[in-house]
Amino acid sequence: MAAIYSLYIINKSGGLIFYKDYGSAGRMDTNDSLRVASLWHSMHAISQQLSPVAGCSGIELLEADTFDLHCFQSLTGTKFFVVCEPGTQHMEALLKVIYELYTDYVLKNPFYEMEMPIRCELFDINLSLTVQKERVALLGR
Amino acid sequence: MAPVAPRSGDAIFASVERVNAELFTLTYGAIVRQLLTDLEEVEEVNKQLDQMGYNIGIRLIDEFLAKSNVARCVDFKETAEVIAKVGFKMFLGVTASVSNWDADGTCCSIVLEDNPLVDFVELPDTCQGLYYCNVLSGVIRGALEMVSMKTEVTWVRDMLRGDDAFELQVKLLKQVPEEYPYKDDE
Numbered sequence: 001m002a003a004i005y006s007l008y009i010i011n012k013s014g015g016l017i018f019y020k021d022y023g024s025a026g027r028m029d030t031n032d033s034l035r036v037a038s039l040w041h042s043m044h045a046i047s048q049q050l051s052p053v054a055g056c057s058g059i060e061l062l063e064a065d066t067f068d069l070h071c072f073q074s075l076t077g078t079k080f081f082v083v084c085e086p087g088t089q090h091m092e093a094l095l096k097v098i099y100e101l102y103t104d105y106v107l108k109n110p111f112y113e114m115e116m117p118i119r120c121e122l123f124d125i126n127l128s129l130t131v132q133k134e135r136v137a138l139l140g141r
Numbered sequence: 142m143a144p145v146a147p148r149s150g151d152a153i154f155a156s157v158e159r160v161n162a163e164l165f166t167l168t169y170g171a172i173v174r175q176l177l178t179d180l181e182e183v184e185e186v187n188k189q190l191d192q193m194g195y196n197i198g199i200r201l202i203d204e205f206l207a208k209s210n211v212a213r214c215v216d217f218k219e220t221a222e223v224i225a226k227v228g229f230k231m232f233l234g235v236t237a238s239v240s241n242w243d244a245d246g247t248c249c250s251i252v253l254e255d256n257p258l259v260d261f262v263e264l265p266d267t268c269q270g271l272y273y274c275n276v277l278s279g280v281i282r283g284a285l286e287m288v289s290m291k292t293e294v295t296w297v298r299d300m301l302r303g304d305d306a307f308e309l310q311v312k313l314l315k316q317v318p319e320e321y322p323y324k325d326d327e
Contacts, residue, residue, distance in 0.1 A: 073205050075213060076287045096207070103204035114199065 004131060005067060005083045006093075008033070010104065011115045014041035018118040022131065025085075032054030040081065044071065060092075071138060094134050101126050152229025155232065157284040167261045173273060180209070183270040194279020195286075202284035205231065217313050218242070218288070221249050224311075225280065231258055241310075250261055250297060251281075253307035264301045272296050278309055 005025055009018035016037035021027050044058040048114040068088060071081040072095035080095050105123035106112050112120060176186045206208040209227050225237040241250040258274050278294035285292045291314040298304035
């Protein structure tokens, strides 16, 4: 079964504002997840500068032996990325949906402070539903 | 292939959830009225409305980008067009037009013929200095700031003051480079 291991959201200054893991594989403690987030933020920035193509917007997909990492960066600088089983499909679409959920349930929450860690129950609920649907769709294939 | 950027906000407007227009208009009226009561000075109310708009704009921009599928604009001209045609339609249900470009393309006017915020409004003599819709200028300023454009947005024409349309002047002050790391040793 294709699986999503974990989801990260990083604010534009590179701070981890949301982390969630799914299932047992690739589980990390808080320190490790913070480390991955800041590493990814820096690597993403470096990739933009190293790219031979002008106007490069950074790494979108990192493929490793044991996982794939799909990244989406909004024009406002917030990065969303999922770590999943190699070869998992439709992750770009999933990240777009997560971005929409973020605008609806995080940014529209008047008590959420910009750039701070996300603690919004409605976001959690809707995110779980979305990821679950994604998993069902994967199972059905 | 990159998704084709929409030239109008009609499709998005049709798909997002909406509230009753009258409820929206009256709620905004109540807010302005309350601010006038609390702050007393018309100038202060203008400032407060602008600040409220700014706070809305810095959050609203992400929803706009997430749901409208517009790609990065190549220049400020395209940005203004997108705000007028897609942005205003998506969030206010009306379309604006862009005109009065200056020579170097950094200053233009966004003209609104129709403005749902003022449906029932008549400015009394005591509030002549009030920019009733000042929240809108704040929203544009806030939203553009989040995509690295510092702007100054001012009202040029206001139907509540007897003009024939609403006209916002949007002036691009500077484009903040997005490159990271920011060079702080220069």
